[in-house]
Amino acid sequence: MSSEIRFTDFKSDKQPTWCPGCGDFGTMNGMMKALANTGNDPDNTFVVAGIGCSGKIGTYMHSYALHGVHGRALPVGIGTKLSNPELEVMVAGGDGDGYSIGAGHFIHAVRRNVDMTYVVMDNRIYGLTKGQASPTSREDFETSTSPDGPKQPPVNPLALALAAGGTFIAQSFSSDSQRHTEIVKKAIEHDGFGFVNVYSPCVTFNDVDTYDYFRDTIVDLSETDHDPTDYDDAKSAILDADKEYQGVIYQDEGSVPFDEREGLSEPMHDIPDGAPDDAMDLVREFY
């Protein structure tokens, strides 16, 4: 079936209501292409979406999907993947969803290294709630709830991921469709937790982290001598606060996903009509 799958098969019949020009269009297109290019189809794909403008992606894509509670998309994806490792599980959400209310889950999902993909649509703002500071907003970025800027340094999600033992850490830019698709595809193919932070500009509420800004500053790691399998290379790129990088920043080629380490490969949905055959043994344990 996969050879006939086109990326448009992953489109639902709902027209996106994102603002014209929103970065999320490009982010979603790349995700759909990457899914199709890796031989997936909507019936074996499970998308978990967070809450935010970004989270609407669950509605605009066609696949098995759950649009859950703000910040909790990753645990849902982990539960789904572990109980059916045959599914392609992709989790997507915003920077607020992933790095603020869901920050705890982010760290632990990275550590757990389940074989799934996590795409953060990072616009450095809370879009859906109409423009408040997000954890990736700049220190002096003025918003309705931070008139003089949040006065806290932005989090560095890539550094968080590296510190938590991430095995695949990447960054892309929604308007560089080809590179973005390639990078998400690599994340899908990675054996473990494939994490991609996507610069996905909000044209309505963020006038500093704009398309022009990213176009002017972004450095493509594939055009440098960066070696993503080299931890030290990755560390210096990630800690270099002056640059916006795109590309695979770090990949641990020896990564063995949690599901595989735990010997999980079969779906858990089929069970017998009654108690398991040897269930009386469970009772006898209590003699």
Added chain:
Amino acid sequence: MPADLNWAIGGEAGDGIDSTGKIFAQALSRAGRHVFTSKDFASRIRGGYTAYKIRTSVDQVESVVDRLDILIALTERTIDENMNELHEGSVIIYDGERTTMQDVEIPDEMIGLDVPLKSLAEDAGGAIMRNIVALGAACEVTNFPIENLDESLEKRFKDKGQAIVENNKKAARLGQEYVAEECDADTDYDMETTDNDYVLLNGNEALGMGAIAAGCRFYSGYPITPATSIMEYLTGRLDSYGGKVVQAEDELAAINMALGAARAGARAMTATSGAGIDLMTETFGLVATSETPLVITDVQRSGPSTGMPTKQEQGDLNMALYGGHGEVPRFVVAPTNISECFWKTIEAFNLAEKYQTPVFLVSDLAMSVSEQTFPPETFDMDEVEIDRGKVVDEDSISDWQNEQGQFQPHFPNADGVSPRAFPGTEGGAHMTTGLEHDELGRRTEDTDIRIEQVDKRQQKVDTAREEEEWDYREYGEPDADTLVISWGSNEGAMREALGFLEEEGTDVRFISVPYIHPRPDLSDEIDAADEVIVVECNSTGQFADLLEHDTLTRVKRVNKYNGVRFKADELAEEIEAKLGEPTEVEAE
């Protein structure tokens, strides 16, 4: 001499109280005696008084009483803590050589047995066995054949090698002989043994075993007393049935992981206590609106906040019934005894999948830590029935697709229950969401669809109310003027209380209710009684409130939930329309 014997060992947390008590309980059970155990404990691992108590009889026992016949006291405080339960003729076994026990005063009317537990243990091979010496002493005092202890010592220590097993047997015998030869403890306890084989387990073990029997494959949780032992029971065991236990980073993650697993088609459960259920509340509504079958277990402990984490309470009834913003259709089931922790768990999984909705399985601390003996056939696995509800596969999926070939996971069938397609089923791809949605799972704010979907989800509870049995257990005198009603683990104590009341000449009809929502309609029973008393472990009477609510004179209701506020002219019309309509008298 009473038919039951009440025995306890107490000391500091970390003194091995639990494992010693368990060895004795198992020995009694192996000897064909019934056992009911309970624990006094502090939440600290070391430091703080703790005790393991056993009530034993040849007849079934399922409650505790305020009477202690034999006490092994490793600390002076153990005696103080139990003074109100000790009585004339109670035996206290202690080690007067222990520096902290040298000044212990045993009340005159009691029998103090000063046994050099530590020295005798050293003679047997190591001071660590002093508790076992005490068990041997207890065997002698209670006239319990010490051979019965050997089997449970083997069970407990066989992993450590035969030499250790033999040393422990020797330690027990040294304790026995010391009492026989050196002490004047002429008691006439008759510890009759039988040929019956019993199993000994607590409520959390029964609940965990029920989950496996029911086909649970995924469990996620975050450690919290007293729910943790469910996770500990399932760890290792669930794996051997192709399942997985995951220790999540918090309860928010725990319930969401279980939700994800349930969406993938696995029978899934999470369990928690105390503040853990507060964190999970956030996700209750999502479970219900996405129509995901999920069993959420709350082993209640004393609250609010951190409360008394190792103490009993039934304070979460309102939380289970009403927790979560908005209106969350659900079932609430509360097992009333330890064997029911097994059977009601199986029922909870069936309800969850048949009606694709959250099921709250509400247990409590008392049941979770108490062990009770049962004939093994109490848990007859051949009786277990699994009902997975409306699951569709590749072949039947087209019956549930619309004209565009789209699968309709929230199709509003008359019974409220829609088809379910596990991810991976060809032709079944669909989304679902915590946002209000249409039959395809797509977000909507259309007022008609909103009403259709709210009604559909509620209809599932109404359908279940009709189709399932929401019965209760009844004891005592059916025609008595006094009706006592309780829910949860009070059943055992109340059943035994009936006997005491009868001795005093008070006849009581007792109804024990395992279903909180929906629940049996008790209006007639309540009407028929002169006095109705509701028994529950909380301060305000949460279940009593419900029963009062059920038997209230009915009011008429005007409701609106399409997302638009009441308008004045509309309200006037609605109220006009209600006038003259009969009120429905119908309990939940």
